[in-house]
Amino acid sequence: MSVVEPRIKSPDELRETPPSSGRETGNRPALTFGAVLLVWCAILLSFRGHVALVLQAWETLPSHSHGYVVLLVVAYLLWTKRPQLQEVSCRPSWKGFAFLNLLGFAALLGDMVSVAGVVQFSVVFMLFGAVWAVAGDRAARLCMGPLSFMLFAVPFGHEILPTLMNWTADATVVALRESGVPVYQEGRNFVIPSGRWSVVEACGGIRYLLTSIFIGAVFAYLTYTRPLKRVLFMVWAVIMPLFANWIRAYVIVMVAHLTGNEWGLGLSHLALGWLIFGVAIFASFAVGTRWRDPVPVSPPMAPGERATLGRIASAALVAALMPYGWQLASAGLEVRGSAAAPALALASLSGLERAEGPTDKVQPVYPGARMTYQATYLFKGEPIDVFVAYYRNQAQGAELISVLNKIEPTGDWSWSVSANAERAGPTLPPTRLEGYSRNGKHAALHHLYWVGGSTTTSDLGSKLLQVWSRLRGQGDDAAFVALTAYSAESVEQASRRVQDFAATHLERLLGDLDRAAQDGQGGQ
Template sequence: MTGRTQLIPGHWRRPLAALVLLHAVILIAYWHSAWGMAMIWARSDTYAHGFVVPIISLWLVWRQRAVLAPMVPRPGRLAWLLMAGAAALWLAGDLVAVNAATQLALVTLIVLSVPAVCGWRVARALAFPLGFLFFAVPIGDFLLPRLMEWTADFTVMALRASGIPVYREGLQFIVPSGAWSVVEACSGIRYLIASVTVGCLFAYLSYQGTRKRMVFMVVAILVPLVANWVRAYLIVMLGHLSGNTIATGVDHLVYGWLFFGIVIGVMFLIGARWVDPAPSASQAMVPAGRVEGSIPKGTPWLALVLAFSVVLAPHGLLAAMDLGTQAKPVQLVAPVVAAPWHATAMPPSHWLPAFEHASDTLDMGLTDGQNQPLGLHVSYYRQQDYQRKLVSSESVLVKSQDPVWARVASGSVNARLQGRPLRVASAVLRQHAPGTVADAQRLLAWRFYWVRGTFTASDYAGKIQGALGRISGWGDDGAHIVIYTPLSDAKESEIDASARLQSYLDSQGDALVAALEQTRGRD
């Protein structure tokens, strides 16, 4: 009917249909990545906001409909190259089963499909709604160790400034009223991600100037960090002053969220004082009927065919690639123990690293010529996927909430294996025990990977070597190796214990390598 504004302008119908179809193909082709992302939203309070991010982005796009209506969508050529890069990122991430890479690549493909079909001018008009979609990607866990360290630093400093004596080992500390530890929930990552996500949306909707938006975003980052430090200090103080009757159980979390909610609420109330007026309707609207030009009918569909080629290319490469992955079950071969070392009936400790979903594991104990004990743990991986993978952030020496063991120090040291230098990850572990800290068993552990026939302690190098192994046909076999030795007492020098671990590598390194190679090639 004449005189009635069309919901979708005629020149937008074909490009919009092509864009919707392309999004559907992307989600179907990369369903595993999309489903994995949704499962993280469902099980993690930190990333639960991911469910509403796409809805908010669609609403933000709808708000721009008056600006978009007169634009004529024209495919952007450079978008194909960028989409190819995102597809390559997904392929690389899938080869090494890195969720963050594949999920980031998926969202990037969805975002780039807009300029690929509708052009860069349309994409610029939708820059924030499209960019906001990246908040749906559950990335941020890499910040946990640093945030936990900062929380522990501030809490201990504030307690000592309050006149309370504190004994600290790593993320564990003891005050006269009891022992406390900084775990993942104390890191403040939930508060930080929530504040940045909501703060970014608030700044976009409330301010027109870039400077105001950037200042508010800096505040949105700093406030939750400092608020979390103060929260941790207040919780310990409440527990200490109440004789551990409050702020130690469920109310620990309640007080945390209540305090955070108040602080963030105050932050937004203050930010609201400088809100800019929204553009008037006359500024936003373009006279009806003024369309910039026309576009050939077949252009959106040609752009769609090109996009399909880019989107589906990684799956074709995976299907054609000879990954060389063995399907036979793993039977780990125990290294042959040569003199002066001797195998023992039991490992020197009941501790086991928290490595998950290994294809097979090996635990054995040894002693050297002076009857000094040492333990060897090997977790072997084959046919790796997103659940069973050699390099994973969830595979750690000790879980932060382990009721028996705690990691009290960590770092890296220079070692040697088969005459070649090897940088290994080092950690001191302490057992929770009644009595004084000195009564608890302590272990010095060295950790490193064996992948594609080489050794490394670097997660990044391990991932790269794993991808190269699959591409080259070597296979995806790999092993997580830990050697450890008890510290005879709390005062024993780690240098002496390190020398014992290095002595094992010098004497038994060849046998360890031979056992791994035999496991890989065993029929």
């Protein structure tokens, strides 16, 4: 009888060995990712209100109309990862569950201060967290790149629109003067011999900027593998649309000027803009392709222990219930303050003479406010408009910071200046100046946010103050305060009138708001 010596198998033979009975079968990865899809549906369903807001933004905001394209890009990139995902040994990860819980807490904070963007970004990261928690670390690493493009589905970026408009106006004026065209500029409005121009929201270039960043990110991901190259191209994707928009504005004005306003307006205005942007995009791609990195060859994955179907199902069930748990926690922390509308008597202004306000004035609209106070007073013989929008028990659509709130909703006034105003006094809070002009009349509107006894001019600052007020148990009372004066001379002259009024009455006006908040807390 001969003895058969055991033979050591090669790595290739080991890789081809079928899994033992304690391991996953060949089709199990497909079942695992099917479970991940069900968790995704649970996440989107639990945050369906915020998902609806995102879809509404895709339909109504031209700067975010590429949202549906984002979904197609993500689906395509995930499909290209399919061969690698089929080799993954799926095992639920406790780190993924911890990540999901962290995102749930972030969504709770976003709901607490009614910041839809925080909740929406949390939901996007939750989609990645679901892959990590249910399918494991390896699957999460493979899906991280494609799923990161879901961030572009969230409508964000409109906060920088005033800055972009200012830059466009300044760059256009500088280029016109260098071309020998005499220009008189007043904020975002300027006059040249052939006519008057104004940089409106559509001219700010935010649509070019957001589209360029998204397209540039996709191009960098598909073309380069080195992080430095991707970062450099993304920096260019931010800088390029800014310069392209400035060139677009300059070319349109010059074409209209040189043709006696026969060209550069109407359809030709839009055609020139997209032509310049398209040339800039394709030129960027043509240059960027020259430094393309070779496609890396992915080494075969080492086999690993795979979780049983029961463990995968249990992990998917827990991951699907997590967002609902945080939703219940958010509902439990809702403000239970006084249901009564605040009393805004503004007693500190009772000694001033009321006046009939002008019919053509800047009239803010804050539809979600619990109480709105607006009146015109005579101060040193000149009218001053006082507007206060007071919020209590804030919720989505009825909050201090919202796209529904408009300082000048009609569009009849040309927006000329947006800047931080000088303090009216050393002890007074800073205000933000918005300047407008219409038919030779100038308006200066100074505004600030009052939140739980503190003031700020920042949208982000107001939200942070709201969180702090909620954590201290002080409720979420907040207000938007606006003071407006008019002048036939300039925005600066109107602004000085507001500052004179603020130096005398602003501090006491804010005291009226403090008392309104205290009265509301006393009624709880």
